[in-house]
Amino acid sequence: MSTQQEQPTDADDAGTGQADDAADAGPSPQDRRMDKKADRRIERERAAGATDADAETVHLKVFRYDPEVEGKQEPRFDDFHVPFEKGMTVLDALIYARDEFDPSLTFRHSCRQAVCGSDAFFVNGRQRLGCQTQISDLDGPVRVEPLPHQDVVKDLVVDMEHFYEQMHAVEPYFQEEDLPDGDLEEQYQTRENREKVKMSTRCIWCGACMSSCNIAAGDNEYLGPAAINKAYRFAMDDREGEELKEHRLRIMEQEHGVWRCQTQFSCTEVCPKDIPLTEHIQELKREAVKKNLKFW
Amino acid sequence: MYEHDVIVVGAGGAGLRAAIAAHEAGADVAMVTKLHPVRSHTGAAEGGINAAIRDGDDWELHAYDTMKGSDYLGDAPAIETLAQDSPEDTITLEHWGMPFSREEDGTVSQRPFGGLSFPRTTYAGAETGHHLLHTMYEQVVKRGIQVYDEWYVMNLAVTDEPDPNDRSCHGVVAYDVQSGQIQGFKANDGVILATGGPGQAFDHTTNAVSCTGDGQAMAYRAGVPLEDMEFVQFHPTTLPSTGVLISEGVRGEGGILYNEDGERFMFEHGYANNDGELASRDVVSRAELTEVNEGRGVEDEYVNLDMRHLGEERIMDRLENILHLAEDFEGVDGLVEPMPVKPGQHYEMGGIETDENGATCVDGLYAAGECACVSVHGANRLGGNALPELIVFGKRAGRHAAGEELGAAEILTGYGDDVEDETDVGAPVEPGLAGIDETSPASGVAADGSGQTMASDAVLEQAVEAERTRVDHLMDTDDGVNHADIRSKLQRAMTDYVNVFRTEDGVKKALEIIRECREEYQRVGVSDPSRTFNTDLQMTYETRNLIDVAETIALGALVRNEFRGAHWRQENQIRDDENWLKHTMITWDDGAPSIWYRPVILEGEEKTYEPKVRSY
Ligand SMILES: Cc1cc2nc3c(=O)[nH]c(=O)nc-3n(C[C@H](O)[C@H](O)[C@H](O)COP(=O)(O)OP(=O)(O)OC[C@H]3O[C@@H](n4cnc5c(N)ncnc54)[C@H](O)[C@@H]3O)c2cc1C
Ligand code: SF4
Ligand code: FES
Numbered sequence: 071m072s073t074q075q076e077q078p079t080d081a082d083d084a085g086t087g088q089a090d091d092a093a094d095a096g097p098s099p100q101d102r103r104m105d106k107k108a109d110r111r112i113e114r115e116r117a118a119g120a121t122d123a124d125a126e127t128v129h130l131k132v133f134r135y136d137p138e139v140e141g142k143q144e145p146r147f148d149d150f151h152v153p154f155e156k157g158m159t160v161l162d163a164l165i166y167a168r169d170e171f172d173p174s175l176t177f178r179h180s181c182r183q184a185v186c187g188s189d190a191f192f193v194n195g196r197q198r199l200g201c202q203t204q205i206s207d208l209d210g211p212v213r214v215e216p217l218p219h220q221d222v223v224k225d226l227v228v229d230m231e232h233f234y235e236q237m238h239a240v241e242p243y244f245q246e247e248d249l250p251d252g253d254l255e256e257q258y259q260t261r262e263n264r265e266k267v268k269m270s271t272r273c274i275w276c277g278a279c280m281s282s283c284n285i286a287a288g289d290n291e292y293l294g295p296a297a298i299n300k301a302y303r304f305a306m307d308d309r310e311g312e313e314l315k316e317h318r319l320r321i322m323e324q325e326h327g328v329w330r331c332q333t334q335f336s337c338t339e340v341c342p343k344d345i346p347l348t349e350h351i352q353e354l355k356r357e358a359v360k361k362n363l364k365f366w
Numbered sequence: 367m368y369e370h371d372v373i374v375v376g377a378g379g380a381g382l383r384a385a386i387a388a389h390e391a392g393a394d395v396a397m398v399t400k401l402h403p404v405r406s407h408t409g410a411a412e413g414g415i416n417a418a419i420r421d422g423d424d425w426e427l428h429a430y431d432t433m434k435g436s437d438y439l440g441d442a443p444a445i446e447t448l449a450q451d452s453p454e455d456t457i458t459l460e461h462w463g464m465p466f467s468r469e470e471d472g473t474v475s476q477r478p479f480g481g482l483s484f485p486r487t488t489y490a491g492a493e494t495g496h497h498l499l500h501t502m503y504e505q506v507v508k509r510g511i512q513v514y515d516e517w518y519v520m521n522l523a524v525t526d527e528p529d530p531n532d533r534s535c536h537g538v539v540a541y542d543v544q545s546g547q548i549q550g551f552k553a554n555d556g557v558i559l560a561t562g563g564p565g566q567a568f569d570h571t572t573n574a575v576s577c578t579g580d581g582q583a584m585a586y587r588a589g590v591p592l593e594d595m596e597f598v599q600f601h602p603t604t605l606p607s608t609g610v611l612i613s614e615g616v617r618g619e620g621g622i623l624y625n626e627d628g629e630r631f632m633f634e635h636g637y638a639n640n641d642g643e644l645a646s647r648d649v650v651s652r653a654e655l656t657e658v659n660e661g662r663g664v665e666d667e668y669v670n671l672d673m674r675h676l677g678e679e680r681i682m683d684r685l686e687n688i689l690h691l692a693e694d695f696e697g698v699d700g701l702v703e704p705m706p707v708k709p710g711q712h713y714e715m716g717g718i719e720t721d722e723n724g725a726t727c728v729d730g731l732y733a734a735g736e737c738a739c740v741s742v743h744g745a746n747r748l749g750g751n752a753l754p755e756l757i758v759f760g761k762r763a764g765r766h767a768a769g770e771e772l773g774a775a776e777i778l779t780g781y782g783d784d785v786e787d788e789t790d791v792g793a794p795v796e797p798g799l800a801g802i803d804e805t806s807p808a809s810g811v812a813a814d815g816s817g818q819t820m821a822s823d824a825v826l827e828q829a830v831e832a833e834r835t836r837v838d839h840l841m842d843t844d845d846g847v848n849h850a851d852i853r854s855k856l857q858r859a860m861t862d863y864v865n866v867f868r869t870e871d872g873v874k875k876a877l878e879i880i881r882e883c884r885e886e887y888q889r890v891g892v893s894d895p896s897r898t899f900n901t902d903l904q905m906t907y908e909t910r911n912l913i914d915v916a917e918t919i920a921l922g923a924l925v926r927n928e929f930r931g932a933h934w935r936q937e938n939q940i941r942d943d944e945n946w947l948k949h950t951m952i953t954w955d956d957g958a959p960s961i962w963y964r965p966v967i968l969e970g971e972e973k974t975y976e977p978k979v980r981s982y
Pocket of ligand 2: 272273274275276277279280295296341343344345347
């Protein structure tokens with residue numbers, strides 16, 4: 071568990087004065103040291119240049135399409151050769167390609183840390199977050215395509231509207247109305263129950279699961295793993311009463327709900343948040359049976 | 367043209383809360399946001415929400431801690447409002463189903479945080495911001511609030527009376543990123559800016575690529591003061607290639623910082639002989655940079671954070687998420703090698719000047735969240751105080767914009783009798799406008815010279831036309847300068863000269879480079895010819911905003927010749943209460959920034975906060 075302790079700045083901390091002194095420290099040995107380091111760096115760079123240039127370059131093959139622009143209306147792949155740096159992710163490489171070679175290269179991205187869910191792409195044949203995928207873990211050339219089974223808007227950008235509609239279709243909000251009287255009084259929840267829903271609450275709406283799912287590809291109305299997981303998140307949360315749970319199970323029971331899932335586990339495999347999606351779907355099926363709800 | 371009572375720009379924590387509040391107050395509210403709400407950077411917050419909800423704690427302690435943490439540059443009415451409202455507003459999140467961590471007895475958990483006299487940081491695992499964001503978005507869906515997502519707001523429709531205090535805001539101009547169409551959004555009752563921080567003004571930041579200070583720049587150009595922009599918080603342990611934050615937890619558990627020579631520099635070079643790695647954020651950040659500047663950095667760039675000695679079992683138990691972060695974003699296995707870290711920009715304390723109700727000096731224009739400055743954080747934000755700011759002031763702004771009575775504000779806004787002018791800015795180059803192309807497009811005074819204020823529709827239409835013209839111009843410019851080149855130059859300058867170490871000469875150098883960026887921006891062009899999802903165009907707009915915001919940060923850093931909170935000046939190593947218990951205000955007067963000061967308010971409801979030496 072992480073405790074992000076933010077400590078305040080402290081004008082009187084013992085360190086401040088020293089840091090200042092250090093910054094002013096005698097120039098000559100320091101300068102010499104810096105010079106030496108600069109020399110070493112130049113040498114390093116020269117050495118790098120002398121070796122096989124390819125070893126230091128990432129070869130990207132990126133899907134391109136723009137309905138408006140001549141030459142891009144027919145989908146194609148563009149090649150980019152990006153200088154490799156340790157720690158480089160697929161997203162870093164795409165940003166480099168865009169900023170240095172082609173400003174029209176288009177993809178969604180924002181947080182760069184696997185929390186915003188913007189940059190799920192099809193990388194070397196698998197759904198992955200660009201920002202969470204190290205280039206060094208991939209075989210080259212690295213092939214980057216938009217998520218399969220979704221309409222492409224442009225380059226790597228897909229239309230997420232359908233995904234959002236499915237998410238919204240499961241009443242994805244807490245509905246308990248029988249709340250404690252006081253504005254300052256919380257509802258109680260056991261640690262076990264919180265633990266039970268924990269993984270399901272981690273979804274970042276990236277759409278990777280839906281894109282990997284064969285059933286969703288064949289049945290456009292199938293709610294899909296992420297939406298079902300969202301329903302699970304509330305159905306299993308004890309703070310919502312039994313009646314609501316039953317109501318939620320009924321939604322899951324509908325024709326395009328849980329029973330469509332054929333437990334292929336593809337969603338679970340690609341989920342960047344390691345959510346046990348297939349298990350959650352199975353559990354909802356069992357709950358529905360337990361509650362004796364009719365099923366298709 | 368679209369029309370609503372209240373338009374909320376931005377859908378992070380502050381925007382969502384504002385929209386829900388305005389909706390509950392009966393307004394027809396819509397959100398216009400360049401990212402889908404769940405993609406907002408609020409989702410990255412880990413630590414928690416400060417709220418005095420337990421026996422033994424009370425809002426006055428929270429207020430006291432916050433005032434002290436602010437280094438006495440927070441305004442008491444804002445701080446007290448935050449501390450008073452946070453408990454109820456935090457519990458509201460629980461009532462909306464937010465999955466807080468729980469105690470054995472089923473109540474929500476709280477943890478200790480730096481600078482707090484009581485463990486009042488209410489959290490949901492290591493992903494509090496994610497849960498806060500998603501819980502509020504769920505409530506927006508529940509209420510059926512209209513969201514225009516992936517609409518980029520380009521400008522505000524504000525009238526242009528000579529005195530900004532007489533101006534009014536009537537809506538915004540935005541473009542649909544997917545289709546490229548530019549539209550006006552008319553706001554009958556108010557526009558609330560909730561656009562987040564400007565971290566992208568620096569080349570190394572924990573902030574998202576979308577944190578480009580758009581709201582701040584737009585408000586600034588409309589005449590609203592930006593307040594205390596020089597106060598920027600840097601975090602000492604971020605991963606070098608991405609800026610992803612490695613939490614203090616690693617050092618809390620016993621992680622050690624080493625330089626290239628394997629020295630434990632916090633002790634061996636005497637930066638913090640008592641606290642070592644656990645010294646406060648700014649001390650550790652400055653120590654790391656000093657090591658690098660003196661040639662003892664690894665690869666001349668970073669230092670190493672080593673936790674291997676803690677052993678696999680303890681690491682897996684307490685710091686597992688850190689292993690994933692280092693692995694995924696830096697390609698480093700924290701169990702077998704030390705993790706590279708360096709300081710990164712983290713939070714902007716300053717922002718759009720508002721009162722406790724979120725109102726700015728322009729009628730109908732509000733701001734809340736990181737883009738605003740009420741001012742709660744003053745010279746330094748305490749961990750866990752930004753998220754409560756989002757919900758407390760987001761809610762207040764939403765209610766006020768929707769016409770609810772919240773009582774008169776104690777904090778004054780806009781240039782007035784209580785302020786003091788800066789006469790000698792000492793900038794090395796002329797800040798502000800460069801060239802003719804940048805003249806402010808929105809103007810609400812009839813062009814016939816009659817001096818009559820135009821109808822609100824006309825103000826909006828004129829603003830829309832101005833943006834259409836601007837876009838045509840940007841798209842038609844062949845062989846223009848690529849915004850990315852200007853942006854990276856700007857970011858480098860800010861990181862080199864307006865970072866944790868500031869010297870007068872350095873800040874001046876930054877202002878010179880910012881000037882160059884402005885001049886280059888006159889020749890900027892968008893090379894992507896498509897109207898469909900043109901991120902080149904969007905980023906070109908954002909870069910302009912970054913230039914304006916960066917300049918205010920540098921100007922503030924130049925004039926404030928003292929050391930307070932996060933603002934360290936080599937030449938001035940003391941906090942100067944005699945001269946500097948005042949906020950730095952920067953306004954855009956016909957394209958040229960002017961600087962003035964407003965005294966800080968230390969008088970609270972029942973007591974006056976006496977500035978004390980900050981020692982912990
Ligand atoms: C890594 C990290 C950890 C943190 N941890 C904590 C913590 O533990 N506790 C704490 O209290 N604080 C923490 N903070 C600080 C806190 O998270 C932020 O200050 C806060 O989330 C900002 O919220 P916001 O709503 O103001 O902006 P954001 O969440 O950034 O949202 C901005 C919104 O504005 C929209 N927008 C921006 N420009 C435009 C435009 N031109 N047109 C249309 N829409 C636009 C975006 O789409 C987005 O929806 C942390 C910050 C970071 C980076
Ligand atoms: S369940 Fe996993 S893969 Fe699916 S949208 Fe959520 S985070 Fe992405
Ligand atoms: S950029 Fe946010 S998830 Fe990858």
